[in-house]
Amino acid sequence: MIATATTLNHHLWQQQRESKHPIELSILLTRMGFVAKVLTREISRAALVGKLGLVGEKNATGDAQKKLDVFSNEVVVSAFSETGLVAAIASEELDQVQLVECGSEAQYILCTDPLDGSSNTESSAAVGTIFGIYRRTTGGRCGSEADALQPGNKLVAAGYVLYGTSTVLVYSTGDRVDGFTLDPTLGEFILSHENIRCPEDGKLYSANLSYYQDWGTRVQSFVDYLGDRTTDSSYSLRYSGALVADVHRCLLEGGVYFYPGTQDQQDGKLRLLYENAPLAFVVEQAGGKASTGCDRILDLPIESIHQRSPLVIGSLELVDLYESFVQKSKQTRYSSIDEEEAASMYVGGCN
Ligand code: P6P
Numbered sequence: 001m002i003a004t005a006t007t008l009n010h011h012l013w014q015q016q017r018e019s020k021h022p023i024e025l026s027i028l029l030t031r032m033g034f035v036a037k038v039l040t041r042e043i044s045r046a047a048l049v050g051k052l053g054l055v056g057e058k059n060a061t062g063d064a065q066k067k068l069d070v071f072s073n074e075v076v077v078s079a080f081s082e083t084g085l086v087a088a089i090a091s092e093e094l095d096q097v098q099l100v101e102c103g104s105e106a107q108y109i110l111c112t113d114p115l116d117g118s119s120n121t122e123s124s125a126a127v128g129t130i131f132g133i134y135r136r137t138t139g140g141r142c143g144s145e146a147d148a149l150q151p152g153n154k155l156v157a158a159g160y161v162l163y164g165t166s167t168v169l170v171y172s173t174g175d176r177v178d179g180f181t182l183d184p185t186l187g188e189f190i191l192s193h194e195n196i197r198c199p200e201d202g203k204l205y206s207a208n209l210s211y212y213q214d215w216g217t218r219v220q221s222f223v224d225y226l227g228d229r230t231t232d233s234s235y236s237l238r239y240s241g242a243l244v245a246d247v248h249r250c251l252l253e254g255g256v257y258f259y260p261g262t263q264d265q266q267d268g269k270l271r272l273l274y275e276n277a278p279l280a281f282v283v284e285q286a287g288g289k290a291s292t293g294c295d296r297i298l299d300l301p302i303e304s305i306h307q308r309s310p311l312v313i314g315s316l317e318l319v320d321l322y323e324s325f326v327q328k329s330k331q332t333r334y335s336s337i338d339e340e341e342a343a344s345m346y347v348g349g350c351n
Pocket of ligand 1 (some may be wrong): 208241243244269270
C-alpha cells in the first residue's frame with residue numbers, strides 16, 4: 001500500500017535516527033536520488049532531443065565519450081557541488097579531481113562513474129551510475145586529490161543507480177544494503193529491496209568471453225569448468241556490457257562477474273576508485289565478495305584516480321571458486337592443469 005511505503009528520504013532519516021550515519025550522508029544520498037531522477041528522464045528521452053552519439057574526444061581513461069557521459073557528469077558535479085558538503089569530486093569523465101568547495105562543512109569526497117555502460121544508450125539497454133563517498137583526510141582549507149586516493153575500506157557510503165526496466169537505487173552506509181525503485185508517478189524512490197543479501201552461490205556468470213584467448217590459462221580453466229556440461233553443475237552466461245546491471249543481477253540472484261587482466265592490460269579495464277571499490281563495498285556488505293582474483297578489492301591502495309584493477313565480484317562461493325583456479329596456493333580444488341603449466345602461464349594474478 002503506497003501510503004505506508006518507505007521512501008528513500010524516510011529510510012535515510014530512520015537510519016540516521018538509529019545513529020547509523022551522520023545527517024550529511026543522508027543529504028548526499030538524497031542528492032544522489034535527485035541525480036537519478038534527472039538522469040532517468042534525460043536518458044529515456046535522449047533519442048528525442050539529440051543527446052545520443054559521441055562528443056568526439058575520448059575521456060581520461062581512453063574510452064569514447066558520449067554526449068550523455070558529459071551531460072551525466074555535469075548533472076552529478078553541479079548537484080553535489082550545491083550541497084556545500086563535498087570538497088572534491090573524482091569522476092571517470094574528469095581528467096583530474098575537481099576541487100569543489102573549501103567551506104569547513106565540506107568534509108566529503110565523491111568518486112563516481114556518472115554513466116557506466118554508456119555504449120548501451122544507443123540500443124536502450126541498461127546503464128548505471130556508480131558512486132562512492134569518503135570523508136576528507138587532509139586538513140587543508142580545500143579538498144585535494146590526496147583526499148580521493150583512499151582505499152575502498154575507507155568508504156563511508158557507496159552504491160549505484162541502475163537505469164533498466166525500472167530505475168533502482170542501491171546504497172550502503174556500512175551496515176546493510178537496501179534498494180529503492182523509482183515510482184515515476186510520485187517522483188519518489190520506494191523501498192523495494194530491503195536488507196539485500198547476496199546468495200552465497202549461483203548459476204550465472206558475466207564476462208566478455210571474446211577475450212578468452214587473451215586470458216591466462218588459469219582463468220581459461222575456470223571458464224572451461226563453468227562451460228563443462230558433463231558435470232552436474234550447469235552455469236549460464238549473462239553479459240550486458242554494463243557493469244552495474246551485471247553486478248546487480250549477481251547481488252540479487254547469485255552469480256559472478258569477472259573482468260580479468262590480459263597480456264596487454266594486466267590490470268584489466270575497470271577503474272578501481274569509481275567502479276570496482278564502490279561496488280565491492282556494496283557486495284561485501286550484502287555478504288558477497290570482491291577481489292582481483294588475488295587480493296581484496298577494498299584493501300588495494302589507490303595511487304591514481306584512474307587506476308585500473310582486475311575484478312571478480314559476486315557470490316562468495318563463486319568468487320572463491322574463481323580464486324581457487326587463479327591462486328596457485330588454492331589450486332588443488334578444481335583445476336585440472338598442473339602447477340608448472342599454471343605457474344608459467346598465469347597473467348594478471350597471483351601465486
Ligand atoms: P567490454 C563499460 O564501458 C564498462 O566499464 C562496464 O560497465 C562493462 O562491464 C565493461 O566496461 C564492458 O567492457 O570490454 O566487455 O566492452
